Amino acid sequence: MHRLDMSRQRQKGFTLIELLVVMAVIGIILAIASPRVHRALPGVELRQAAYGLASAMRHTRATAMSSGAAHLLVLDIGQSTYSYPGGEDGVLATGLEIDVTTDVTLMDEATRRAGFLFFPDGTSAGGQVVVKGGTRALIVDIDWLTGRIVVTEAEKDMSF
Secondary structure: OHHHHHHHHHOOOOOHHHHHHHHHHHHHHHHHHHHHHHHHHHHHHHHHHHHHHHHHHHHHHHHHHHHOOOEEEEEEOOOOEEEOOOOOOEEOOOOOEEEEEOOHHHEEOOOOEEEEEEOOOOOEOOEEEEEEEOOEEEEEEEOOOOOOEEEEEOOOOOOO
16 A cells, blocks of 8 residues: 555656647747737837826926926937936837927927927927827827826827
8 A cells, every 4th residue: 555655646746748738838829929919019119108208298397387487398309209307318119200299489390309398387388299100199289278288099090
């Protein structure tokens, strides 16, 4: 009987063939899922760029309101970067298209820089940034009267 107990103890665990079968199934699942994840990444980068820019704009507005002085967020379209007071410079994902509408006095075509001005009372000079990646686009809109910043998805048939 002692010998029977010893054989049961040795049978605990997995065989090499069982482990290889499990690894093969995992490999097949990853091969199928990988292209789907890759296709989802541009959408993630697009959202991250638009919402990161909107967050920096909100920070600039809050800084203007708390300091009692106007503050400016500067978007460098050519470099796909932005800078704002009191925050680290932001970088938009490469490969995204950027279309800007802002006050003509805050746009410099030569350097491809646009400014978004926020006043101490919470209002703004207004403006809009359209961030496009692939077939999707997000719009970062600044209401000039309230200074409110909203991110919305662009219409499917919107031409840029």
